[in-house]
Amino acid sequence: MPTTTRQWLLNGHPRGRGIEDGDFKLAEIELSDPKEGEMLLATRYLGFDPAQKGWMENIADYVAPMEIGDVMRGSGICEVIESNGGRFQKGDWVFGTTGWTEHLVHDGRDLTKVETDLPPTAVLSVLGTTGVTAYCGLFKVGKPVAGDTVLVSGAAGATGSVVGQLANIAGCRAVGIAGGPEKCKWLVEEAGYDAAIDYKAGGVREQIKEHCPRGVDVIFDNVGGSILDDMLACIATGARVVICGGISRYETGNLPAGPQNYFNLVFRRGSMAGFIVLDWASEFPLIRKRLEGFVNDGSLNYQEDIQQGFENAPETLKRLFSGKNKGKQLLQL
Ligand SMILES: NC(=O)c1ccc[n+]([C@@H]2O[C@H](COP(=O)([O-])OP(=O)(O)OC[C@H]3O[C@@H](n4cnc5c(N)ncnc54)[C@H](OP(=O)(O)O)[C@@H]3O)[C@@H](O)[C@H]2O)c1
Numbered sequence: 001m002p003t004t005t006r007q008w009l010l011n012g013h014p015r016g017r018g019i020e021d022g023d024f025k026l027a028e029i030e031l032s033d034p035k036e037g038e039m040l041l042a043t044r045y046l047g048f049d050p051a052q053k054g055w056m057e058n059i060a061d062y063v064a065p066m067e068i069g070d071v072m073r074g075s076g077i078c079e080v081i082e083s084n085g086g087r088f089q090k091g092d093w094v095f096g097t098t099g100w101t102e103h104l105v106h107d108g109r110d111l112t113k114v115e116t117d118l119p120p121t122a123v124l125s126v127l128g129t130t131g132v133t134a135y136c137g138l139f140k141v142g143k144p145v146a147g148d149t150v151l152v153s154g155a156a157g158a159t160g161s162v163v164g165q166l167a168n169i170a171g172c173r174a175v176g177i178a179g180g181p182e183k184c185k186w187l188v189e190e191a192g193y194d195a196a197i198d199y200k201a202g203g204v205r206e207q208i209k210e211h212c213p214r215g216v217d218v219i220f221d222n223v224g225g226s227i228l229d230d231m232l233a234c235i236a237t238g239a240r241v242v243i244c245g246g247i248s249r250y251e252t253g254n255l256p257a258g259p260q261n262y263f264n265l266v267f268r269r270g271s272m273a274g275f276i277v278l279d280w281a282s283e284f285p286l287i288r289k290r291l292e293g294f295v296n297d298g299s300l301n302y303q304e305d306i307q308q309g310f311e312n313a314p315e316t317l318k319r320l321f322s323g324k325n326k327g328k329q330l331l332q333l
Pocket residue numbers: 048049050051129130133154155156157158159160177178179180183222223243244245246247248249275276277278320321322323324325326327328329
């Protein structure tokens with residue numbers, strides 16, 4: 001019997017401005033029955049990432065462009081409701097890029113079975129793109145050495161809160177930058193950071209100097225803009241600057257101008273590199289196992305912020321840009 005499903009469709013390209021309600025349209029469609037080799041999936045959770053705004057804007061060339069009327073792209077965890085000889089069995093939970101839809105018919109390609117002893121949502125948070133981004137950015141690009149000082153912007157977010165703890169595991173001192181005293185307290189008391197800097201209190205550069213007196217060996221930047229500039233002013237000799245994201249510019253029309261303090265890379269013999277985590281996709285299963293091991297042996301805590309209700313998907317995405325989320329932003333359907 002055909003299944004009726006609600007879907008959030010793209011209805012605007014939010015370039016140079018914040019996301020607005022009119023950028024999405026709620027639609028209801030009838031799905032056809034799964035053909036041979038296909039499955040009917042019911043979405044249980046959606047995962048949210050600041051990069052989704054870039055996909056809506058069509059500024060990212062590492063993914064296909066999004067057109068008006070497309071189902072909003074995003075990660076999800078789904079339950080297999082019906083399998084017509086598909087890759088997964090009825091009752092299996094799978095995850096991947098499933099989009100903002102309550103149900104979908106899928107052939108299972110690029111989906112992975114949820115196989116973890118942790119709660120299933122972990123595959124979108126600590127074991128998902130978030131966790132592997134923290135792992136690859138820090139270890140493959142930042143190359144920390146025990147004793148290094150690692151400075152992380154966006155530290156109380158999903159990725160940042162994992163980076164600090166991985167830095168601890170590598171024997172480094174972790175200093176995090178986040179917005180507001182409550183998040184900073186959480187960073188030190190629960191997220192394993194040795195010190196926290198509240199960028200909303202101002203004087204970021206002075207605060208970095210106070211907490212990193214010997215300079216910063218590894219910067220893991222999720223924010224860009226003036227915070228990156230202040231971090232660059234405080235690097236130690238041989239520093240590695242990892243550009244993971246730049247959320248401070250996601251609502252401006254243009255890509256940011258180069259940081260004023262970039263020449264400190266010359267004085268301090270530093271290097272700065274960006275990365276796209278998908279380049280290490282073949283290593284994700286192994287990296288997930290390592291991250292799961294860290295969680296199981298108690299050296300890695302993770303935080304999820306789970307909102308409720310499919311109708312709240314656009315509002316949930318907006319939370320990332322107002323800093324309302326603490327840890328990985330998810331939505332339960
Ligand atoms: N390179 C890659 O392959 C890759 C892969 C995945 C993610 N990323 C990037 O990694 C970054 C973190 O992603 P996430 O999923 O972990 O998101 P997140 O950090 O959980 O959420 C975004 C956080 O950014 C902060 N923020 C928002 N606007 C800001 C501003 N104007 N200035 C300073 N901070 C601001 C907010 O925290 P405060 O309350 O502290 O302001 C907010 O909680 C993003 O930039 C994302 O695009 C990159």
